[in-house]
Amino acid sequence: MQIIKNIEEIQAVRKKMRGSVGFVPTMGALHQGHLTLIRKAREENDHVVVSIFVNPTQFLPGEDLDEYPRREEADRKICELAGVDILFMPATDAMYHRDEVTLKAPPYLGYILEGHRRPGHFDGVVQIVMKLFGLMQPTRAYFGRKDAQQLRILKKMAEDLFLPVEIVPVDTVREDDGLALSSRNVYLNPEERERALSISKSLKRASRLVMAGETDAEAIKLAMREIMRGIDVEYIAVVDRDFMPLEKVEIKNTLILVAAKVGKTRLIDNIWL
Template identity: 75%
Template sequence: MKIAKDIKELKDAISKFSGSVGFVPTMGALHQGHLSLIQKARAENDNVVVSIFVNPTQFLPGEDLDKYPRREEADKKICEVAGVDILFMPEISSMYHSDEVKLKAPSYLGYILEGNRRPGHFDGVVQIVMKLLNLVQPDRAYFGKKDAQQLVILQKMAKDLFLPYEIVPVETVREDDGLALSSRNVYLSAEERERALSISRALKAASRLIMAGEFSSEVIEAKMSEIMKDIDVEYIAIVDRDFRPLKKVKIQNSIILVAAKVGKTRLIDNLWV
Protein backbone atom coordinates (compact mmCIF):
# COMPACT_ATOMS: atom_id res chain seq x y z
CA MET A 1 0.00 0.00 0.00
CA LYS A 2 1.30 3.41 -0.99
CA ILE A 3 0.78 6.26 1.49
CA ALA A 4 0.58 9.59 -0.32
CA LYS A 5 1.05 12.67 1.85
CA ASP A 6 0.67 15.27 -0.89
CA ILE A 7 -0.94 15.74 -4.27
CA LYS A 8 2.19 14.96 -6.31
CA GLU A 9 2.65 11.63 -4.53
CA LEU A 10 -1.03 10.82 -5.10
CA LYS A 11 -0.91 11.61 -8.81
CA ASP A 12 2.34 9.71 -9.30
CA ALA A 13 0.86 6.63 -7.64
CA ILE A 14 -2.43 6.83 -9.56
CA SER A 15 -0.53 7.15 -12.85
CA LYS A 16 0.68 3.58 -12.35
CA PHE A 17 -2.87 2.19 -12.16
CA SER A 18 -4.38 -0.02 -14.83
CA GLY A 19 -8.12 -0.63 -14.86
CA SER A 20 -10.99 0.82 -12.84
CA VAL A 21 -10.62 2.90 -9.69
CA GLY A 22 -12.84 2.86 -6.61
CA PHE A 23 -12.54 5.70 -4.10
CA VAL A 24 -13.56 5.92 -0.43
CA PRO A 25 -13.20 9.41 1.12
CA THR A 26 -13.13 9.37 4.92
CA MET A 27 -12.22 11.53 7.91
CA GLY A 28 -10.40 8.64 9.58
CA ALA A 29 -11.10 6.92 12.89
CA LEU A 30 -12.06 4.00 10.67
CA HIS A 31 -14.56 1.42 11.86
CA GLN A 32 -16.52 -1.48 10.38
CA GLY A 33 -18.77 0.94 8.51
CA HIS A 34 -15.81 2.43 6.66
CA LEU A 35 -14.46 -1.08 6.09
CA SER A 36 -17.70 -2.07 4.35
CA LEU A 37 -17.18 0.84 1.91
CA ILE A 38 -13.60 -0.25 1.26
CA GLN A 39 -14.63 -3.86 0.78
CA LYS A 40 -17.32 -2.91 -1.73
CA ALA A 41 -14.83 -0.71 -3.60
CA ARG A 42 -12.33 -3.58 -3.57
CA ALA A 43 -14.91 -6.03 -4.94
CA GLU A 44 -16.05 -3.73 -7.77
CA ASN A 45 -12.78 -2.17 -8.97
CA ASP A 46 -9.23 -3.05 -10.02
CA ASN A 47 -7.73 -0.36 -7.79
CA VAL A 48 -8.82 1.26 -4.53
CA VAL A 49 -7.93 4.68 -3.13
CA VAL A 50 -8.90 5.77 0.39
CA SER A 51 -8.46 9.31 1.68
CA ILE A 52 -8.23 10.35 5.32
CA PHE A 53 -8.73 14.07 5.79
CA VAL A 54 -10.52 15.79 8.67
CA ASN A 55 -12.07 18.54 6.61
CA PRO A 56 -12.20 21.83 8.54
CA THR A 57 -14.72 23.57 6.26
CA GLN A 58 -17.57 21.22 7.21
CA PHE A 59 -17.24 21.94 10.95
CA LEU A 60 -19.09 24.91 12.40
CA PRO A 61 -17.66 27.16 15.12
CA GLY A 62 -17.87 25.33 18.44
CA GLU A 63 -18.14 21.87 16.89
CA ASP A 64 -15.72 19.04 17.63
CA LEU A 65 -13.04 19.63 14.96
CA ASP A 66 -10.18 19.59 17.46
CA LYS A 67 -11.67 16.69 19.41
CA TYR A 68 -12.61 14.63 16.35
CA PRO A 69 -11.08 11.16 16.92
CA ARG A 70 -7.79 10.57 15.10
CA ARG A 71 -6.22 7.12 14.98
CA GLU A 72 -3.67 7.40 12.19
CA GLU A 73 -1.62 4.26 12.82
CA ALA A 74 -4.69 2.06 13.34
CA ASP A 75 -6.28 3.52 10.20
CA LYS A 76 -3.18 2.70 8.15
CA LYS A 77 -3.26 -0.90 9.33
CA ILE A 78 -6.98 -1.28 8.55
CA CYS A 79 -6.44 0.03 5.02
CA GLU A 80 -3.43 -2.19 4.45
CA VAL A 81 -5.25 -5.33 5.60
CA ALA A 82 -8.31 -4.38 3.50
CA GLY A 83 -6.20 -4.28 0.33
CA VAL A 84 -6.17 -0.54 -0.29
CA ASP A 85 -3.71 0.45 -3.03
CA ILE A 86 -3.26 4.13 -2.12
CA LEU A 87 -3.99 5.86 1.18
CA PHE A 88 -4.10 9.63 0.66
CA MET A 89 -3.45 11.64 3.86
CA PRO A 90 -2.95 15.28 2.87
CA GLU A 91 -2.30 18.30 5.06
CA ILE A 92 -4.83 21.15 5.12
CA SER A 93 -2.33 23.36 3.24
CA SER A 94 -2.41 20.92 0.32
CA MET A 95 -6.18 21.00 0.02
CA TYR A 96 -7.12 24.63 0.67
CA HIS A 97 -5.77 27.96 -0.49
CA SER A 98 -6.64 31.61 0.06
CA ASP A 99 -9.58 33.24 -1.76
CA GLU A 100 -10.79 30.01 -3.33
CA VAL A 101 -13.58 29.48 -5.83
CA LYS A 102 -16.28 27.93 -3.66
CA LEU A 103 -19.09 25.47 -4.26
CA LYS A 104 -22.36 25.68 -2.39
CA ALA A 105 -24.84 23.01 -1.49
CA PRO A 106 -28.35 23.30 -2.99
CA SER A 107 -30.40 26.08 -1.40
CA TYR A 108 -33.17 23.68 -0.29
CA LEU A 109 -31.50 20.32 0.23
CA GLY A 110 -28.40 21.83 1.81
CA TYR A 111 -30.25 23.89 4.43
CA ILE A 112 -32.97 21.64 5.84
CA LEU A 113 -32.65 19.05 8.62
CA GLU A 114 -28.87 18.56 9.04
CA GLY A 115 -28.29 21.73 7.04
CA ASN A 116 -30.66 23.70 9.25
CA ARG A 117 -28.91 22.45 12.36
CA ARG A 118 -25.47 22.99 10.83
CA PRO A 119 -25.79 25.85 8.28
CA GLY A 120 -22.86 25.79 5.86
CA HIS A 121 -21.86 22.22 6.75
CA PHE A 122 -22.83 20.81 3.37
CA ASP A 123 -21.04 23.66 1.57
CA GLY A 124 -17.86 22.32 3.12
CA VAL A 125 -18.77 18.76 2.19
CA VAL A 126 -19.35 19.46 -1.50
CA GLN A 127 -16.20 21.60 -1.65
CA ILE A 128 -13.89 18.88 -0.32
CA VAL A 129 -15.56 15.98 -2.12
CA MET A 130 -15.31 17.80 -5.45
CA LYS A 131 -11.61 18.45 -4.81
CA LEU A 132 -10.98 14.81 -3.91
CA LEU A 133 -12.96 13.44 -6.85
CA ASN A 134 -11.06 15.63 -9.26
CA LEU A 135 -7.73 14.54 -7.79
CA VAL A 136 -8.47 10.81 -7.77
CA GLN A 137 -10.75 10.74 -10.84
CA PRO A 138 -12.33 7.42 -9.84
CA ASP A 139 -14.84 5.39 -11.75
CA ARG A 140 -16.85 5.01 -8.55
CA ALA A 141 -16.91 6.73 -5.16
CA TYR A 142 -18.52 5.06 -2.16
CA PHE A 143 -20.61 6.73 0.56
CA GLY A 144 -22.67 5.28 3.42
CA LYS A 145 -26.45 5.53 3.50
CA LYS A 146 -26.33 6.47 7.20
CA ASP A 147 -25.38 9.99 6.10
CA ALA A 148 -28.46 10.06 3.88
CA GLN A 149 -28.67 13.81 3.27
CA GLN A 150 -24.97 13.97 2.40
CA LEU A 151 -25.35 11.05 0.00
CA VAL A 152 -28.31 12.59 -1.83
CA ILE A 153 -26.54 15.98 -2.09
CA LEU A 154 -23.42 14.35 -3.55
CA GLN A 155 -25.48 12.35 -6.04
CA LYS A 156 -27.17 15.60 -7.05
CA MET A 157 -23.79 17.34 -7.34
CA ALA A 158 -22.52 14.63 -9.68
CA LYS A 159 -25.69 14.86 -11.78
CA ASP A 160 -25.96 18.66 -11.89
CA LEU A 161 -22.28 19.25 -12.66
CA PHE A 162 -22.08 16.41 -15.21
CA LEU A 163 -19.35 14.63 -13.28
CA PRO A 164 -18.18 11.32 -14.79
CA TYR A 165 -17.93 9.69 -11.35
CA GLU A 166 -20.58 7.27 -10.08
CA ILE A 167 -21.67 7.95 -6.49
CA VAL A 168 -22.35 4.50 -5.00
CA PRO A 169 -24.55 4.16 -1.87
CA VAL A 170 -23.60 1.51 0.70
CA GLU A 171 -25.88 0.11 3.41
CA THR A 172 -25.50 1.24 7.02
CA VAL A 173 -23.48 -1.11 9.21
CA ARG A 174 -24.76 -1.71 12.74
CA GLU A 175 -23.35 -3.21 15.89
CA ASP A 176 -24.93 -6.40 17.20
CA ASP A 177 -27.23 -4.38 19.46
CA GLY A 178 -28.51 -2.29 16.52
CA LEU A 179 -26.56 0.94 17.10
CA ALA A 180 -25.45 2.43 13.79
CA LEU A 181 -21.67 2.60 13.61
CA SER A 182 -20.24 6.10 13.96
CA SER A 183 -16.86 7.53 14.88
CA ARG A 184 -18.70 9.55 17.55
CA ASN A 185 -19.98 6.44 19.37
CA VAL A 186 -16.74 6.46 21.37
CA TYR A 187 -18.05 9.54 23.19
CA LEU A 188 -20.96 7.58 24.71
CA SER A 189 -20.80 6.27 28.27
CA ALA A 190 -22.22 2.80 28.94
CA GLU A 191 -25.47 4.33 30.22
CA GLU A 192 -25.73 6.72 27.28
CA ARG A 193 -25.10 3.92 24.82
CA GLU A 194 -27.98 1.95 26.32
CA ARG A 195 -30.29 4.95 25.89
CA ALA A 196 -29.00 5.51 22.34
CA LEU A 197 -30.35 2.11 21.35
CA SER A 198 -33.85 3.63 21.44
CA ILE A 199 -33.01 5.22 18.06
CA SER A 200 -32.63 1.91 16.24
CA ARG A 201 -35.60 0.48 18.18
CA ALA A 202 -37.74 3.38 16.97
CA LEU A 203 -36.70 2.80 13.37
CA LYS A 204 -37.46 -0.91 13.69
CA ALA A 205 -40.89 -0.05 15.08
CA ALA A 206 -41.49 2.25 12.11
CA SER A 207 -40.53 -0.59 9.77
CA ARG A 208 -42.98 -2.94 11.50
CA LEU A 209 -45.81 -0.40 11.24
CA ILE A 210 -45.16 0.06 7.52
CA MET A 211 -45.03 -3.69 6.91
CA ALA A 212 -48.39 -3.93 8.73
CA GLY A 213 -49.88 -1.37 6.32
CA GLU A 214 -49.59 1.83 8.37
CA PHE A 215 -48.31 4.61 6.09
CA SER A 216 -49.36 7.74 8.02
CA SER A 217 -46.29 9.84 8.83
CA GLU A 218 -48.08 11.30 11.85
CA VAL A 219 -48.78 7.86 13.34
CA ILE A 220 -45.27 6.59 12.64
CA GLU A 221 -43.61 9.69 14.10
CA ALA A 222 -45.77 9.48 17.24
CA LYS A 223 -44.74 5.86 17.83
CA MET A 224 -41.07 6.71 17.29
CA SER A 225 -41.27 9.68 19.66
CA GLU A 226 -42.76 7.47 22.36
CA ILE A 227 -39.90 4.97 22.06
CA MET A 228 -37.25 7.73 22.14
CA LYS A 229 -38.79 9.67 25.04
CA ASP A 230 -35.68 9.28 27.21
CA ILE A 231 -33.30 11.00 24.78
CA ASP A 232 -33.21 14.52 23.34
CA VAL A 233 -34.76 14.08 19.89
CA GLU A 234 -33.85 16.90 17.54
CA TYR A 235 -36.04 15.79 14.68
CA ILE A 236 -37.91 12.89 13.15
CA ALA A 237 -38.49 13.44 9.44
CA ILE A 238 -40.26 11.31 6.85
CA VAL A 239 -39.30 12.47 3.37
CA ASP A 240 -39.09 11.28 -0.21
CA ARG A 241 -35.74 10.70 -1.94
CA ASP A 242 -35.62 14.42 -2.82
CA PHE A 243 -36.12 15.20 0.88
CA ARG A 244 -39.61 16.64 0.45
CA PRO A 245 -41.83 15.97 3.51
CA LEU A 246 -44.37 13.17 3.16
CA LYS A 247 -47.73 12.86 4.88
CA LYS A 248 -47.76 9.19 3.90
CA VAL A 249 -44.83 6.85 3.40
CA LYS A 250 -44.20 5.85 -0.21
CA ILE A 251 -42.66 2.41 -0.61
CA GLN A 252 -39.33 2.54 -2.51
CA ASN A 253 -39.31 6.34 -2.31
CA SER A 254 -39.06 7.30 1.36
CA ILE A 255 -36.45 7.87 4.05
CA ILE A 256 -37.20 8.11 7.77
CA LEU A 257 -34.55 10.21 9.47
CA VAL A 258 -33.69 10.77 13.12
CA ALA A 259 -31.26 13.13 14.84
CA ALA A 260 -30.88 13.08 18.60
CA LYS A 261 -28.49 14.01 21.38
CA VAL A 262 -27.59 11.43 23.98
CA GLY A 263 -25.68 13.23 26.69
CA LYS A 264 -23.40 15.55 24.74
CA THR A 265 -23.14 13.26 21.71
CA ARG A 266 -25.21 13.97 18.64
CA LEU A 267 -26.26 10.90 16.62
CA ILE A 268 -28.09 10.43 13.33
CA ASP A 269 -29.72 7.35 11.86
CA ASN A 270 -32.29 6.52 9.21
CA LEU A 271 -34.38 3.92 7.48
CA TRP A 272 -34.62 3.78 3.68
CA VAL A 273 -38.11 2.51 2.85
Protein backbone atom coordinates in the same frame (compact mmCIF):
# COMPACT_ATOMS: atom_id res chain seq x y z
CA MET B 1 0.00 -0.13 0.08
CA GLN B 2 1.30 3.33 -0.78
CA ILE B 3 0.79 6.11 1.76
CA ILE B 4 0.78 9.51 0.07
CA LYS B 5 0.49 12.94 1.70
CA ASN B 6 1.68 15.16 -1.14
CA ILE B 7 -0.66 16.59 -3.81
CA GLU B 8 1.85 16.37 -6.65
CA GLU B 9 2.65 12.76 -5.76
CA ILE B 10 -0.98 11.63 -5.73
CA GLN B 11 -1.53 13.33 -9.08
CA ALA B 12 1.52 11.60 -10.57
CA VAL B 13 0.49 8.19 -9.22
CA ARG B 14 -3.06 8.62 -10.47
CA LYS B 15 -1.85 9.38 -13.99
CA LYS B 16 -0.09 6.01 -14.12
CA MET B 17 -3.10 3.98 -12.96
CA ARG B 18 -4.94 1.90 -15.55
CA GLY B 19 -8.35 0.36 -15.11
CA SER B 20 -11.15 1.28 -12.74
CA VAL B 21 -10.57 3.19 -9.51
CA GLY B 22 -12.79 2.80 -6.46
CA PHE B 23 -12.54 5.69 -4.00
CA VAL B 24 -13.58 5.78 -0.33
CA PRO B 25 -13.26 9.25 1.24
CA THR B 26 -13.17 9.18 5.06
CA MET B 27 -12.29 11.30 8.07
CA GLY B 28 -10.46 8.40 9.70
CA ALA B 29 -11.25 6.61 12.98
CA LEU B 30 -12.15 3.73 10.69
CA HIS B 31 -14.69 1.12 11.81
CA GLN B 32 -16.60 -1.79 10.33
CA GLY B 33 -18.80 0.57 8.34
CA HIS B 34 -15.78 1.99 6.55
CA LEU B 35 -14.46 -1.54 6.00
CA THR B 36 -17.71 -2.43 4.27
CA LEU B 37 -17.21 0.49 1.87
CA ILE B 38 -13.60 -0.53 1.22
CA ARG B 39 -14.49 -4.16 0.61
CA LYS B 40 -17.17 -3.23 -1.89
CA ALA B 41 -14.72 -0.96 -3.66
CA ARG B 42 -12.20 -3.81 -3.70
CA GLU B 43 -14.76 -6.17 -5.25
CA GLU B 44 -15.76 -3.77 -8.01
CA ASN B 45 -12.52 -2.06 -9.09
CA ASP B 46 -8.97 -2.65 -10.25
CA HIS B 47 -7.58 -0.12 -7.76
CA VAL B 48 -8.82 1.11 -4.37
CA VAL B 49 -7.93 4.52 -2.96
CA VAL B 50 -8.90 5.63 0.55
CA SER B 51 -8.48 9.18 1.80
CA ILE B 52 -8.29 10.22 5.45
CA PHE B 53 -8.82 13.92 6.00
CA VAL B 54 -10.64 15.58 8.87
CA ASN B 55 -12.20 18.37 6.85
CA PRO B 56 -12.38 21.62 8.85
CA THR B 57 -14.87 23.36 6.55
CA GLN B 58 -17.71 20.97 7.39
CA PHE B 59 -17.46 21.62 11.14
CA LEU B 60 -19.39 24.53 12.62
CA PRO B 61 -18.03 26.74 15.43
CA GLY B 62 -18.35 24.84 18.69
CA GLU B 63 -18.47 21.42 17.04
CA ASP B 64 -15.98 18.65 17.75
CA LEU B 65 -13.24 19.37 15.19
CA ASP B 66 -10.41 19.37 17.74
CA GLU B 67 -11.82 16.38 19.61
CA TYR B 68 -12.77 14.35 16.52
CA PRO B 69 -11.22 10.88 17.01
CA ARG B 70 -7.92 10.39 15.22
CA ARG B 71 -6.25 6.96 15.09
CA GLU B 72 -3.70 7.27 12.31
CA GLU B 73 -1.66 4.13 13.00
CA ALA B 74 -4.72 1.93 13.47
CA ASP B 75 -6.30 3.36 10.32
CA ARG B 76 -3.18 2.60 8.30
CA LYS B 77 -3.19 -1.01 9.49
CA ILE B 78 -6.90 -1.43 8.73
CA CYS B 79 -6.42 -0.13 5.19
CA GLU B 80 -3.41 -2.34 4.61
CA LEU B 81 -5.24 -5.46 5.79
CA ALA B 82 -8.29 -4.55 3.68
CA GLY B 83 -6.25 -4.49 0.48
CA VAL B 84 -6.20 -0.74 -0.12
CA ASP B 85 -3.74 0.24 -2.84
CA ILE B 86 -3.31 3.92 -1.96
CA LEU B 87 -3.97 5.73 1.32
CA PHE B 88 -4.07 9.49 0.83
CA MET B 89 -3.53 11.52 4.03
CA PRO B 90 -3.03 15.20 3.13
CA ALA B 91 -2.45 18.11 5.50
CA THR B 92 -5.05 20.86 5.74
CA ASP B 93 -2.83 23.48 4.13
CA ALA B 94 -2.35 21.17 1.16
CA MET B 95 -6.09 20.95 0.52
CA TYR B 96 -7.13 24.57 1.13
CA HIS B 97 -5.76 27.89 -0.08
CA ARG B 98 -6.46 31.58 0.36
CA ASP B 99 -9.25 33.17 -1.68
CA GLU B 100 -10.10 29.92 -3.43
CA VAL B 101 -13.03 29.05 -5.67
CA THR B 102 -15.81 27.60 -3.51
CA LEU B 103 -18.85 25.43 -4.08
CA LYS B 104 -22.22 25.68 -2.38
CA ALA B 105 -24.63 22.91 -1.48
CA PRO B 106 -28.03 23.00 -3.23
CA PRO B 107 -30.26 25.75 -1.80
CA TYR B 108 -32.98 23.29 -0.77
CA LEU B 109 -31.23 19.97 -0.13
CA GLY B 110 -28.28 21.63 1.55
CA TYR B 111 -30.29 23.66 4.08
CA ILE B 112 -32.99 21.35 5.41
CA LEU B 113 -32.70 18.80 8.23
CA GLU B 114 -28.93 18.41 8.77
CA GLY B 115 -28.32 21.57 6.78
CA HIS B 116 -30.79 23.50 8.94
CA ARG B 117 -29.24 22.24 12.16
CA ARG B 118 -25.71 22.69 10.83
CA PRO B 119 -25.83 25.62 8.37
CA GLY B 120 -22.87 25.56 6.01
CA HIS B 121 -21.97 21.95 6.82
CA PHE B 122 -22.85 20.63 3.37
CA ASP B 123 -21.01 23.52 1.71
CA GLY B 124 -17.87 22.12 3.30
CA VAL B 125 -18.77 18.58 2.28
CA VAL B 126 -19.24 19.36 -1.41
CA GLN B 127 -16.10 21.52 -1.43
CA ILE B 128 -13.81 18.79 -0.10
CA VAL B 129 -15.40 15.93 -2.04
CA MET B 130 -15.11 17.89 -5.29
CA LYS B 131 -11.42 18.51 -4.55
CA LEU B 132 -10.85 14.83 -3.80
CA PHE B 133 -12.71 13.80 -6.95
CA GLY B 134 -10.48 16.15 -8.92
CA LEU B 135 -7.38 14.49 -7.49
CA MET B 136 -8.55 10.87 -7.61
CA GLN B 137 -10.69 10.93 -10.75
CA PRO B 138 -12.48 7.82 -9.49
CA THR B 139 -14.59 5.47 -11.54
CA ARG B 140 -16.78 4.88 -8.49
CA ALA B 141 -17.00 6.53 -5.08
CA TYR B 142 -18.54 4.79 -2.06
CA PHE B 143 -20.69 6.40 0.63
CA GLY B 144 -22.85 4.98 3.42
CA ARG B 145 -26.63 5.20 3.45
CA LYS B 146 -26.50 6.29 7.10
CA ASP B 147 -25.53 9.77 5.88
CA ALA B 148 -28.52 9.77 3.55
CA GLN B 149 -28.75 13.52 2.99
CA GLN B 150 -25.04 13.76 2.25
CA LEU B 151 -25.37 10.84 -0.16
CA ARG B 152 -28.21 12.53 -2.04
CA ILE B 153 -26.35 15.84 -2.24
CA LEU B 154 -23.20 14.20 -3.59
CA LYS B 155 -25.18 12.26 -6.18
CA LYS B 156 -26.78 15.54 -7.22
CA MET B 157 -23.39 17.22 -7.38
CA ALA B 158 -22.09 14.50 -9.69
CA GLU B 159 -25.21 14.78 -11.86
CA ASP B 160 -25.38 18.58 -11.98
CA LEU B 161 -21.65 19.08 -12.67
CA PHE B 162 -21.49 16.18 -15.17
CA LEU B 163 -18.80 14.36 -13.21
CA PRO B 164 -17.72 11.01 -14.70
CA VAL B 165 -18.05 9.16 -11.39
CA GLU B 166 -20.63 6.66 -10.16
CA ILE B 167 -21.79 7.37 -6.60
CA VAL B 168 -22.32 3.97 -4.97
CA PRO B 169 -24.53 3.80 -1.85
CA VAL B 170 -23.71 1.14 0.75
CA ASP B 171 -26.09 -0.07 3.46
CA THR B 172 -25.66 1.06 7.06
CA VAL B 173 -23.61 -1.28 9.25
CA ARG B 174 -24.86 -1.80 12.79
CA GLU B 175 -23.62 -3.25 16.05
CA ASP B 176 -25.28 -6.49 17.19
CA ASP B 177 -27.62 -4.44 19.40
CA GLY B 178 -28.73 -2.26 16.47
CA LEU B 179 -26.72 0.90 17.08
CA ALA B 180 -25.55 2.35 13.75
CA LEU B 181 -21.77 2.44 13.54
CA SER B 182 -20.28 5.93 13.78
CA SER B 183 -16.88 7.33 14.66
CA ARG B 184 -18.68 9.45 17.26
CA ASN B 185 -19.96 6.40 19.17
CA VAL B 186 -16.68 6.45 21.12
CA TYR B 187 -17.96 9.57 22.92
CA LEU B 188 -20.82 7.62 24.53
CA ASN B 189 -20.38 6.31 28.05
CA PRO B 190 -22.08 2.97 28.86
CA GLU B 191 -25.28 4.59 30.16
CA GLU B 192 -25.52 6.93 27.17
CA ARG B 193 -24.88 4.09 24.77
CA GLU B 194 -27.78 2.18 26.26
CA ARG B 195 -30.05 5.20 25.81
CA ALA B 196 -28.79 5.69 22.25
CA LEU B 197 -30.28 2.31 21.34
CA SER B 198 -33.70 3.95 21.44
CA ILE B 199 -32.86 5.57 18.08
CA SER B 200 -32.57 2.29 16.18
CA LYS B 201 -35.45 0.84 18.20
CA SER B 202 -37.68 3.72 17.09
CA LEU B 203 -36.78 3.05 13.45
CA LYS B 204 -37.55 -0.64 13.88
CA ARG B 205 -40.89 0.38 15.36
CA ALA B 206 -41.56 2.57 12.33
CA SER B 207 -40.72 -0.28 9.98
CA ARG B 208 -43.05 -2.66 11.81
CA LEU B 209 -45.87 -0.10 11.70
CA VAL B 210 -45.45 0.31 7.94
CA MET B 211 -45.39 -3.46 7.44
CA ALA B 212 -48.63 -3.63 9.45
CA GLY B 213 -50.25 -1.12 7.08
CA GLU B 214 -49.69 2.22 8.84
CA THR B 215 -48.68 4.91 6.34
CA ASP B 216 -49.56 8.15 8.14
CA ALA B 217 -46.30 10.04 8.72
CA GLU B 218 -47.47 11.86 11.86
CA ALA B 219 -48.67 8.64 13.49
CA ILE B 220 -45.33 7.00 12.76
CA LYS B 221 -43.36 9.94 14.13
CA LEU B 222 -45.47 10.00 17.28
CA ALA B 223 -44.77 6.32 17.90
CA MET B 224 -41.06 6.90 17.37
CA ARG B 225 -40.95 9.84 19.79
CA GLU B 226 -42.57 7.68 22.42
CA ILE B 227 -39.68 5.23 22.22
CA MET B 228 -37.06 8.02 22.28
CA ARG B 229 -38.46 9.84 25.31
CA GLY B 230 -35.16 9.52 27.20
CA ILE B 231 -33.05 11.44 24.68
CA ASP B 232 -33.03 14.87 23.04
CA VAL B 233 -34.67 14.35 19.63
CA GLU B 234 -33.75 17.11 17.17
CA TYR B 235 -35.92 15.91 14.33
CA ILE B 236 -37.81 12.97 12.86
CA ALA B 237 -38.50 13.36 9.14
CA VAL B 238 -40.50 11.28 6.69
CA VAL B 239 -39.43 12.26 3.18
CA ASP B 240 -39.20 10.89 -0.33
CA ARG B 241 -35.91 10.06 -2.08
CA ASP B 242 -35.54 13.73 -3.06
CA PHE B 243 -36.12 14.78 0.56
CA MET B 244 -39.52 16.32 -0.01
CA PRO B 245 -41.80 15.87 3.06
CA LEU B 246 -44.40 13.11 2.86
CA GLU B 247 -47.73 12.90 4.62
CA LYS B 248 -48.01 9.21 3.73
CA VAL B 249 -45.30 6.60 3.41
CA GLU B 250 -44.65 5.58 -0.20
CA ILE B 251 -43.06 2.15 -0.39
CA LYS B 252 -39.74 2.17 -2.30
CA ASN B 253 -39.68 5.98 -2.18
CA THR B 254 -39.48 6.85 1.53
CA LEU B 255 -36.78 7.70 4.01
CA ILE B 256 -37.37 8.07 7.73
CA LEU B 257 -34.56 10.07 9.31
CA VAL B 258 -33.69 10.80 12.93
CA ALA B 259 -31.20 13.14 14.58
CA ALA B 260 -30.81 13.16 18.36
CA LYS B 261 -28.36 14.09 21.08
CA VAL B 262 -27.43 11.60 23.76
CA GLY B 263 -25.48 13.45 26.41
CA LYS B 264 -23.17 15.69 24.34
CA THR B 265 -23.03 13.31 21.38
CA ARG B 266 -25.10 13.99 18.30
CA LEU B 267 -26.19 10.91 16.35
CA ILE B 268 -28.12 10.35 13.12
CA ASP B 269 -29.80 7.27 11.70
CA ASN B 270 -32.42 6.33 9.13
CA ILE B 271 -34.29 3.59 7.34
CA TRP B 272 -35.05 3.31 3.64
CA LEU B 273 -38.54 2.06 2.86
